[in-house]
Amino acid sequence: MASLTPLLVTSGLKRHFGGLKAVDGVDFTLYEGEIRAIIGPNGAGKTTFVSLLSGRTDVSGGTITFAGEDVTRLPAYKRVQRGIAYTFQITNIYPTKTVAENVRVAVQGRAHRHRGAPLDFEAETALALDAVGLSSRADAIAGELAYGHQRLLEIAMGLALEPKLLILDEPTQGLSDAEIEDFLVLVRHISSRATVLLIEHNMHVVMSLADRISVLSRGQLLAEGTPAEIRDNAAVQEAYLGA
Amino acid sequence: MTKSAYRNNLVLNAGVLLMLFVLQFVLPDYHVLMATRMMVLAVFALGFNALLGYIGLLSLGHAMFFAAGLYGAGLTVYHFGWSLPFAFGFAVLASAVVALVIGAVALRTIRVSFMIVTLMFAQVAYLMVIYFAEWTNGQEGLSLPMSARAVDLFGWTLDLSSAVTRYNLAFLLLALCLVLLFAYLASARGRVATAIRDNEGRTEMLGFNVFSGKLEMFVISGAMSGAAGAAYGLLFGYIGSTFASFQYSIEALLFTLLGGAGTLIGPLLGVLLMVAMIDKLSELTSAYLLVIGVVLIVVILWFPKGILGTVRERWAPWLL
Numbered sequence: 001m002a003s004l005t006p007l008l009v010t011s012g013l014k015r016h017f018g019g020l021k022a023v024d025g026v027d028f029t030l031y032e033g034e035i036r037a038i039i040g041p042n043g044a045g046k047t048t049f050v051s052l053l054s055g056r057t058d059v060s061g062g063t064i065t066f067a068g069e070d071v072t073r074l075p076a077y078k079r080v081q082r083g084i085a086y087t088f089q090i091t092n093i094y095p096t097k098t099v100a101e102n103v104r105v106a107v108q109g110r111a112h113r114h115r116g117a118p119l120d121f122e123a124e125t126a127l128a129l130d131a132v133g134l135s136s137r138a139d140a141i142a143g144e145l146a147y148g149h150q151r152l153l154e155i156a157m158g159l160a161l162e163p164k165l166l167i168l169d170e171p172t173q174g175l176s177d178a179e180i181e182d183f184l185v186l187v188r189h190i191s192s193r194a195t196v197l198l199i200e201h202n203m204h205v206v207m208s209l210a211d212r213i214s215v216l217s218r219g220q221l222l223a224e225g226t227p228a229e230i231r232d233n234a235a236v237q238e239a240y241l242g243a
Numbered sequence: 244m245t246k247s248a249y250r251n252n253l254v255l256n257a258g259v260l261l262m263l264f265v266l267q268f269v270l271p272d273y274h275v276l277m278a279t280r281m282m283v284l285a286v287f288a289l290g291f292n293a294l295l296g297y298i299g300l301l302s303l304g305h306a307m308f309f310a311a312g313l314y315g316a317g318l319t320v321y322h323f324g325w326s327l328p329f330a331f332g333f334a335v336l337a338s339a340v341v342a343l344v345i346g347a348v349a350l351r352t353i354r355v356s357f358m359i360v361t362l363m364f365a366q367v368a369y370l371m372v373i374y375f376a377e378w379t380n381g382q383e384g385l386s387l388p389m390s391a392r393a394v395d396l397f398g399w400t401l402d403l404s405s406a407v408t409r410y411n412l413a414f415l416l417l418a419l420c421l422v423l424l425f426a427y428l429a430s431a432r433g434r435v436a437t438a439i440r441d442n443e444g445r446t447e448m449l450g451f452n453v454f455s456g457k458l459e460m461f462v463i464s465g466a467m468s469g470a471a472g473a474a475y476g477l478l479f480g481y482i483g484s485t486f487a488s489f490q491y492s493i494e495a496l497l498f499t500l501l502g503g504a505g506t507l508i509g510p511l512l513g514v515l516l517m518v519a520m521i522d523k524l525s526e527l528t529s530a531y532l533l534v535i536g537v538v539l540i541v542v543i544l545w546f547p548k549g550i551l552g553t554v555r556e557r558w559a560p561w562l563l
Contacts, residue, residue, distance in 0.1 A: 054448065056444075056448070075452075076447050076448060077447050077448075077450050077451055077452050077453070078450075080447075080448060080449060080450035081450045085448075086448050088445070088448075092442065092444065092445045092448075093442070093445065094438060094441040094442050094445065095441070095442075096441060097437075097438075097441065101434075104434070105434060105435070105438045105446070105449055106449050108431055108434065108435065108449075109449035109450035109451055110450065112450055113450075157445075157449065161449065161450065
């Protein structure tokens with residue numbers, strides 16, 4: 001459960017594309033150890049917001065602080081090295097490499113900030129694959145996996161980085177109901193080791209996983225609260241259903 | 244790479260090198276000369292392939308690095324009378340520096356823009372060779388003096404007018420480059436390179452500096468192409484602006500595509516087939532460049548992965 005140490009803080013965060021204010025002055029605080037969901041109607045700026053956090057998109061204004069350090073101007077790869085991992089909305093793996101090779105690259109990415117004894121690549125790879133239940137497919141070519149398994153591989157790569165913050169962008173998109181139930185167990189398991197920030201459309205997933213929910217609408221933070229509070233919030237209902 | 248894949252590649256490469264070494268005892272004189280040329284050009288293609296095949300960057304200006312090595316070695320020998328090993332080392336270093344500077348600029352662009360930028364830089368290099376004719380003697384080029392046809396190395400004297408000596412030097416250079424590239428690709432850094440090739444965005448989001456990874460490979464590629472240029476100039480005793488021309492950039496591309504981009508032996512195979520074909524054709528017609536063009540089109544349309552790329556796809560997935 002969440003402690004009250006802020007892990008990530010944004011203040012007045014903005015991203016404008018010409019006249020379009022995709023993210024427009026968001027003050028947001030994420031606490032260590034929590035599972036936070038970001039929801040909002042299509043085009044609310046959710047993906048842009050997490051792209052700003054991960055560094056894939058440059059900010060137009062405002063600041064981002066991660067673990068006490070200003071990371072606003074850091075390139076994406078340096079933020080990853082500091083512990084922000086991002087898994088893609090559209091499955092984004094190395095299709096021609098084997099499943100194990102995919103994860104091994106991620107383990108190697110973590111070696112940058114690893115202190116002490118050298119990382120055992122093979123053992124760490126096996127560990128991450130085991131966590132998502134893909135051990136038996138370690139030698140399969142990643143591009144030939146079923147879609148659900150590719151999503152799991154994506155998450156295994158995120159895990160192999162051993163992030164402080166794992167950002168999951170619509171992780172259950174395209175999964176079957178059974179796969180989603182397995183996924184819920186997996187995320188709860190991950191959250192014992194990392195803070196999780198989740199963009200999700202599936203309300204069942206959001207309501208059963210999130211400690212707190214932030215609602216984005218038209219690039220601004222509309223509401224924030226526990227799942228129960230958000231469910232009863234009139235402004236949220238209006239944003240979703242239209243006035 | 245798994246252990247068995249590593250072993251297979253090791254055996255294949257060692258086998259090919261062994262075959263090349265033995266070849267000199269079997270081939271008639273004229274073919275020894277041709278094989279020497281092929282091996283030097285294979286080093287050039289190997290350098291080009293390091294960039295195209297293993298990190299996914301298509302340069303249209305690699306003649307620039309070949310020429311940097313050629314002139315780096317040739318001019319210092321011709322004008323300053325440097326000893327050959329020293330001139331060779333200088334030329335390799337010079338081409339690495341050129342690659343570092345050009346790469347730092349060109350790698351800010353991607354895809355087609357990258358091709359155009361490298362092409363433009365190479366044209367500048369070519370025109371510079373012509374412009375500084377006082378030093379380079381322009382299109383006519385320079386023949387290295389007789390004093391530069393022998394090398395004193397640790398008390399040994401290597402006679403560069405001997406075909407056998409030249410063959411073995413070219414062979415050593417090819418073997419060295421092949422071994423270095425193989426070791427690099429089998430290492431953790433090589434894994435990052437191919438990860439960048441396969442999925443750049445993902446690799447950055449796993450915490451790797453994609454730009455510096457590309458620049459590293461660009462410098463390796465430039466230095467290898469430069470080493471080929473330097474060897475070519477010193478072994479055959481002639482440097483000329485043709486080697487800096489666009490046609491040479493295209494030939495490196497053609498060798499690599501024909502043999503199979505992203506395979507270690509592919510460039511060598513491509514050179515072998517292409518040079519042999521040009522040699523036969525130029526006896527028949529002066530329009531052999533037309534044939535090169537047709538081959539390029541055929542390869543791209545029907546064999547986009549090249550010979551060894553197709554072999555890997557069908558039969559040998561372990562092929563590096």
